[in-house]
Amino acid sequence: MPSRIIPLINGQYYHIYNRGVEKKPIFNNRRDYQRFYKSLSYYQLQGPKPSYSKFFQPKMTKIDFSKKIVEVICFCLMPNHFHFLVKQTIDGGVTEFISKLSNSYTKYFNIKYRRVGPLFQGEFKAVLVESDEQLIHLSRYIHLNPTVSYLTKDITQYEWSSYREYIKDTKGICDKLIILDFFKSPKAYEQFILDQVDYAKQLEFIKHKLIDEV
Numbered sequence: 001m002p003s004r005i006i007p008l009i010n011g012q013y014y015h016i017y018n019r020g021v022e023k024k025p026i027f028n029n030r031r032d033y034q035r036f037y038k039s040l041s042y043y044q045l046q047g048p049k050p051s052y053s054k055f056f057q058p059k060m061t062k063i064d065f066s067k068k069i070v071e072v073i074c075f076c077l078m079p080n081h082f083h084f085l086v087k088q089t090i091d092g093g094v095t096e097f098i099s100k101l102s103n104s105y106t107k108y109f110n111i112k113y114r115r116v117g118p119l120f121q122g123e124f125k126a127v128l129v130e131s132d133e134q135l136i137h138l139s140r141y142i143h144l145n146p147t148v149s150y151l152t153k154d155i156t157q158y159e160w161s162s163y164r165e166y167i168k169d170t171k172g173i174c175d176k177l178i179i180l181d182f183f184k185s186p187k188a189y190e191q192f193i194l195d196q197v198d199y200a201k202q203l204e205f206i207k208h209k210l211i212d213e214v
Helices: 028-045 093-113 132-149 165-167 186-193 195-213
Strands: 013-019 068-080 081-088 127-128
Touching: 013 132, 013 195, 028 068, 068 093, 068 132, 068 165, 068 195, 081 093, 081 132, 132 195, 165 186, 186 195
Parallel strands: none
Antiparallel strands: 013 081, 013 127, 068 081
8 A cells, every 4th residue: 555645744634535446335324324423433532442332332421532533523424435524633643543434334334245355445535724714615515515416405404414513503523613613603604505505516517527528
């Protein structure tokens, strides 16, 4: 596996993404999405913790959620790929987080569907976020994925992204104040997202049309 060109630095934000091998689905049903989502909260935690099977039991209360190897700012799970906006908090945090998450989910997926081999297309991709403007626009790009891909007309109804955490101010796994502090309210952030829906769909259409004509 080739070494990563972009260094992953503590305190920096990164767009992390990957897709299924040969662009095949990585989620087949609701249970698959739920498994992956739960794994996000588990593998972002730092230090000793209960086993995965015990972690989500109702009686499990003595867990320090303040120590994390990455802060998940926002995310979106799509049928054959995922997007994360994360902040690395310890050395090697992003690589450890994605590696353990991907390996754990691949093992689950392979056992469930009686398959062998890699589930994801090589090493994950990482893009450094270099400005506040890029940060907030990236969050919009990630949250618009389901509607741009025509999985839903109303992204508030899409379960497998952090969008509802943001606009409904519900508790979840994301450090959403990193983004929301740039806006007067969650409602203002929602408008920021919705203002770009039609334009984002047009760009997606153009991209696919150009690919088809090549």
